[in-house]
Amino acid sequence: MWDKLFPPKPIALANGKVVLQKRSRVPLIVLILIVCTVASARFTGFSFQVLWKRMHEFFTLFRAMIPPDWGSLADIWQPLLDTIKMSLLGSMIGALLALPVAVAASANIVQSRAIVAVSKTVLSLLRTLPTLVSALIATFVFGLGPMAGTVAIMLFTIAYVGKLLYEQIENVDMGAFEAMESIGMTRIEAFRFAIIPQVLPGYISTSLYCFEGNVRYAAILGYVGAGGIGLLINEGLGWRDYPAVGMIILVLIVTVTIIESVSEHFRRKLI
Amino acid sequence: MNHIEKQLSAAPRQQFYIATIAGIIAVLFIWSFTAVNFNDIEQSGLKIARNIVYGLTHPDTALLFNVTKQSVLYLLVETVAIAFLGTVVGAVLAVPLAFLAASNVVPKPVAWITRLLLIAIRTIPALVYGLIFIRVTGPGPFAGVLTVGLTSIGMLAKLYMDAIEELDTRVLESMKSIGCTTFEKIRFGIVPQLLSVFLSVMIYRFDMNMREASILGLVGAGGIGAPLIFAMRSYKWDQVGSILIGLVVLILIIEFVSGKLRSKLVKG
Numbered sequence: 001m002w003d004k005l006f007p008p009k010p011i012a013l014a015n016g017k018v019v020l021q022k023r024s025r026v027p028l029i030v031l032i033l034i035v036c037t038v039a040s041a042r043f044t045g046f047s048f049q050v051l052w053k054r055m056h057e058f059f060t061l062f063r064a065m066i067p068p069d070w071g072s073l074a075d076i077w078q079p080l081l082d083t084i085k086m087s088l089l090g091s092m093i094g095a096l097l098a099l100p101v102a103v104a105a106s107a108n109i110v111q112s113r114a115i116v117a118v119s120k121t122v123l124s125l126l127r128t129l130p131t132l133v134s135a136l137i138a139t140f141v142f143g144l145g146p147m148a149g150t151v152a153i154m155l156f157t158i159a160y161v162g163k164l165l166y167e168q169i170e171n172v173d174m175g176a177f178e179a180m181e182s183i184g185m186t187r188i189e190a191f192r193f194a195i196i197p198q199v200l201p202g203y204i205s206t207s208l209y210c211f212e213g214n215v216r217y218a219a220i221l222g223y224v225g226a227g228g229i230g231l232l233i234n235e236g237l238g239w240r241d242y243p244a245v246g247m248i249i250l251v252l253i254v255t256v257t258i259i260e261s262v263s264e265h266f267r268r269k270l271i
Numbered sequence: 272m273n274h275i276e277k278q279l280s281a282a283p284r285q286q287f288y289i290a291t292i293a294g295i296i297a298v299l300f301i302w303s304f305t306a307v308n309f310n311d312i313e314q315s316g317l318k319i320a321r322n323i324v325y326g327l328t329h330p331d332t333a334l335l336f337n338v339t340k341q342s343v344l345y346l347l348v349e350t351v352a353i354a355f356l357g358t359v360v361g362a363v364l365a366v367p368l369a370f371l372a373a374s375n376v377v378p379k380p381v382a383w384i385t386r387l388l389l390i391a392i393r394t395i396p397a398l399v400y401g402l403i404f405i406r407v408t409g410p411g412p413f414a415g416v417l418t419v420g421l422t423s424i425g426m427l428a429k430l431y432m433d434a435i436e437e438l439d440t441r442v443l444e445s446m447k448s449i450g451c452t453t454f455e456k457i458r459f460g461i462v463p464q465l466l467s468v469f470l471s472v473m474i475y476r477f478d479m480n481m482r483e484a485s486i487l488g489l490v491g492a493g494g495i496g497a498p499l500i501f502a503m504r505s506y507k508w509d510q511v512g513s514i515l516i517g518l519v520v521l522i523l524i525i526e527f528v529s530g531k532l533r534s535k536l537v538k539g
C-alpha cells in the first residue's frame with residue numbers, strides 16, 4: 001500500500017545498474033504517533049500550564065515526608081509483616097497450583113486439544129484481571145483482611161508463573177521424553193525424568209521473580225481493604241500525616257530492596 | 272563397579288543444601304499462614320460469590336454498547352488515552368535518566384546515585400503517586416497521566432540503560448576513522464542501535480500501563496477504575512460484569528497487537 005502511494009526511488013549505480021530504494025515508513029509512524037499523542041492529550045485534559053503552576057505542590061508533599069516520623073515505626077511492623085506473609089503465602093500456593101495448570105496447557109504433553117485450549121484461556125483471562133480488582137472481589141467473598149489479599153496474589157501468581165512455565169514446557173527438548181517412553185516408561189515417569197529437570201531452574205527463577213513483584217503489589221492491596229500496609233498509607237495520606245507516610249515508604253523501599261537482592265542472588269545461582 | 276555406576280556416584284551431593292533450603296521454605300510457609308485467619312470467611316461469602324458469577328455471565332449490555340460519557344466504551348478509550356500519554360511522558364523523561372545511569376557514559380558515582388533514584392521511583396506504589404498528583408492537578412485523567420508517566424520511568428530507564436551499556440562501540444570507532452563528525456556518529460552509529468530497543472521497551476511498557484491505568488480510577492485519577500469500584504460497592508454485579516468484560520477484551524487485544532509489533536521490531 002505504502003509502496004504504491006510512494007513508489008520506490010530508483011538509484012543508478014556507477015556500473016549502470018538501477019536499484020530501487022524503498023521509501024522510509026518513518027514519517028507515517030511519526031505522524032500516527034503525533035496524532036495519537038495530541039488526541040490523548042485532548043482527551044485527558046493534559047496541560048503544561050497547570051503542570052507548571054502546580055508542580056511545586058508535588059515537591060511540597062514530598063518535602064513534608066522528610067524527615068520521616070520514626071515514632072510511627074512501631075505501628076508499621078505488624079502490617080509490614082502481614083504484607084510479606086500475604087505475598088509469601090500467595091506466591092507459594094500460586095506457584096504450586098501453577099504446575100498442574102501449566103502442564104494441562106502445554107500442547108506437547110497433553111494430547112487433548114480441548115483441555116489445552118481451556119487452560120490457556122483461563123490463564124490469559126486471569127492474567128488480564130488487574131490484581132487490585134481481584135483483591136476487591138476477594139474482599140467481598142472472604143471478608144476484609146489478609147485472606148482476600150492472599151487469594152488475589154495467588155490468582156495472579158498462578159496466571160503469571162503458569163504462562164511462563166507452559167511456554168518453557170512447550171519449548172523443551174522432546175528427545176529425552178520420547179526415548180524414555182520408547183524404553184517402556186509411562187508418560188508420567190517420562191515427564192518426571194525428562195521434562196522436569198529441564199524446566200525446574202526456570203520455574204523456580206520465575207516464581208522468585210513473581211514473588212518480588214508480589215511484595216510490591218501486596219503493599220497497595222490494603223487500599224481496598226485486603227490487608228497489609230496499604231491501609232496505613234491510605235490513612236496517612238487521608239489525615240495528611242505525611243511524615244508517617246514517608247516512614248512507610250522508606251520501610252517499603254528497604255524491604256523491597258532486601259527481598260530483591262536475596263532473590264536475585266538465588267536466581268543468578270539457578271541460571 | 273562399571274563406568275556408568277562410577278559416573279553416577281560422581282554426581283555432586285547437594286542433599287544437605289537442598290534439605291536446608293526446603294526446611295527454610297517450609298518454615299516460611301508455616302509462618303506466613305499466621306497472617307491468614309480462616310474464621311474471617313463470612314457466611315454470606317458463598318452467596319456473594321454466586322451473585323458475582325451470575326453478574327459476570329449476565330453483563331449489562333446497555334452499559335457495554337451505548338456511546339454516552341458513562342458507557343464502557345468511552346471509559347475504555349479514556350483509559351487507553353491515559354496509558355498512551357503516560358507512556359509517552361515516561362519514555363521521554365526516562366531517556367536522560369538512562370544516560371545518566373549508564374556506567375559507560377557518566378562517571379561511576381553519578382551512575383550510582385541515578386540508579387538509587389530509579390529504585391526509589393520504582394518502589395513507591397502507583398496509588399501513592401496517584402493520591403499525590405490529585406493534590407496537584409485535581410481529580411481526573413490528567414492526574415492519571417502524570418502517575419502512569421512517573422511510574423513508567425523506573426522500568427523504562429532501567430531497560431534503556433541496559434541497551435546503552437551494551438552499545439557496540441566498534442561501530443563508532445570505525446566511523447571516526449573514516450572521518451565522520453560527532454553528529455553523524457550519533458545519527459548513524461548510536462540511534463539505529465538504540466531506537467528499536469527503546470521502541471520495543473516502550474510498547475511493552477504501554478501494555479503494562481493499560482493495567483496500571485485501569486486501577487488508577489480507584490483513587491480518582493480517571494479511567495475505568497472509578498465506575499468499576501462504584502459498581503462493586505453498590506453490588507451491581509451486572510455492571511461490574513460488563514466493565515470487566517470490556518477491560519479484559521481490550522487488554523487482550525492490546526497484548527496481541529503489541530506482541531506482533533514487538534516481534535516485528537526485533538526482527539527488523
